[in-house]
Amino acid sequence: MFAPSQEQVRRFFCEAWAKQQAGQPLTPLEAQAADWIVQHPEYHADLADVDVALAAMYTVEEGRTNPFLHLSMHLSITEQVSIDQPRGIRAAVQALAQRRGSLxxxxxxxxxALGEMVWASQRAGQPFDGEAYIERIRMRAGH
Incomplete structure (x- = not known):
């Protein structure tokens, strides 16, 4: 399992954004990341300077979303949907996107839903429940 460090994750997003802004070729994963970054202009300043990004702290008290966690979750869900794992996630996300009119x-x-399920899994000391995760998404889609 690939488990990048916080620094590696932050460098990846900053570098993908810099390459996209410069019109340089992107790897497929960098292209996916850049697509999500484009949809989050509120994070552009956070990604503009890698040294600042590496030093940044995102605490609950600040009331700011960690852009690197948020973008990582977009990539995780994109991957889940692309391989339909857990099975049924593709249809559930597509149904939700149709209901909301926005992927x-x-x-x-x-x-x-993913955050709630990870928290519940960790709190209970149990494995992640993929079926319950998909069911939460289905419920949000009205199914």
């Missing part, structure tokens, strides 16, 4: 908004709702 982006569907991702944000799926992120909430």
């Amino acid at each position: 982006h908004e569907a991702h944000h709702e799926a992120m909430e």
Whole structure:
């Protein structure tokens, strides 16, 4: 399993954004990241300077979303949907996107469900429940 460090994740997003802004070729994963970054202009300043990004702290008290966590979750859900893992996630996210009229908004709702399920799994000391995760997304889609 690939488990990048916080620094590697932050460098990846900053470099993908810099390459996209400069019109340089992107790897497929960088292109996916850049597509999500474009949809989040509120994060552009956070990604503009890698040294600042590496030093930044995103605390609950600040009331700011960690852009690197948020973008990582977009990439995770994009990957889940592309390989339909857990099985049924593709249809659930597509149904939610149709109901909301936006894949982006569907991702944000799926992120909430994913976060809730990870928290519940960690709190209970149990494995992640993929079926319950998909069911939460289906419920949001009205199914």
